[in-house]
Amino acid sequence: MxxxxxxxxxxxxxxxxxxxxxxxxxxxxxxxxxxxxxxxxxxxxxxxxxxxxxxxxxxxxxxxxxxxxxxxxAASKRAQELAEQWNVYKSTTRPPRFRIxxxxxxxxxxxxxxxxxxxxxxxxxxxxxxxxxxxxFITGDYEKFNSNSGWVNRNGHLFASAFSHYTWHKTNGRELVCDLQGVRKGDSYELTDPAVHSLNRLYGMTDLGQLGMDAFFYSHQCNELCYGLPLPAGHVRHAAWFGQRNTSYTFEL
Known part of the structure; x- marks a missing residue:
């Protein structure tokens, strides 16, 4: 060899x-x-x-x-499961696919x-x-679409915010997929290394739990792909580290 x-x-x-x-x-x-x-x-x-x-x-x-x-x-597999459900819920020209x-x-x-x-x-x-x-290996121009602390790439990427919002809704507020990054191709989003926030902190060092979900909704602006998705009821907490472009880890907070 x-x-x-x-x-x-x-x-x-x-x-x-x-x-x-x-x-x-x-x-x-x-x-x-x-x-x-x-x-x-x-x-x-x-x-x-x-x-x-x-x-x-x-x-x-x-x-x-x-x-x-x-x-x-587990985070990559869970993100892919929810991506498959998103692709049924919202038929888009670029369905997301996560590398496992x-x-x-x-x-x-x-x-x-x-x-x-x-x-x-x-x-x-x-x-x-x-x-x-x-x-x-994902070929093409690598981009970061959102982070796990509420940062969003506002450069015309409606998909990332809407997909993260959808995953929170689909799991009844128990999980939220974010930290979306990869390559936007002609017929798909090829993605890697997602973070999944969960109430029970099941997904490792980038799972920031409920506070991570709060970080997402603190900066989230619904777009046309979010139509019909509910928002959290009540006050959304804020922390000083919200909105960082780089991935945040539990040991840093």
Whole structure:
């Protein structure tokens, strides 16, 4: 499984039912508060062979165990479930689709094919027994449409605000999908890394609970795609950190 890139993985089972392995670059092309993102390539016998991918790795100062990724995957899956319901509720020319990552474990000593990665000694970012995530690379101009603290891209993106509003309504005020980011294509919104606010704080470090929902509605301006959706009754709380463009985390508040 040689390659000109720096890091390689063992085989893992993708959502299309085929086994793949991936190689990815030594240097990240992007980073957030808690993670690095690396460009890579799928290899194997399935239809995704040769396609580009993204490998996401927690920074050293953050937990790198399966529980951290489990909530991320749950948020992506929940966002996709609600996107499918939105696509039935509101037939738009660009339906949203969320990328759902595959989780893999770093495993230097594996002697059999399993979910796992081979750590490369020249990088201190990735280590043995850590978990990383792989997802399809989204080509195109990457944009952020809203954040998880009430910031909204007002540059003509009616969809993001209306979709977030819809998810709150559809779940009877128990959840709200936000932090929408990705690429607006001709026939879809291809999205990644959503946040889901929930009353029970089920979705990890970007789930700000009821206060996160308040942040959304504090700045929300209904548009034509919101027609017929109710608003929260009563007073919406405000906090000083509302309206940040960057993703907010529970440990920062």
């Amino acid at each position: 040689g390659s000109s890139q720096s890091n390689e993985t063992l085989e893992f089972l993708e959502k299309d039912g085929y086994y793949y392995w991936a190689d990815f670059e030594k240097t990240p092309f992007a980073e957030g508060v808690s993670r690095y993102a690396y460009k890579g390539t799928f290899h194997g016998q399935g239809p995704s062979r040769g396609d580009r991918c993204v490998v996401k790795v927690f920074k050293q100062t953050y937990a790198k165990h399966i529980t951290e990724w489990t909530t991320d995957i 990552p595959v989780i893999a474990k770093m495993d230097k000593l594996a002697t059999f094919y399993a979910l796992g990665f081979i750590p490369i000694s020249q990088t201190s970012v990735i280590g043995v027994n850590e978990y990383v995530a792989i997802e399809d």
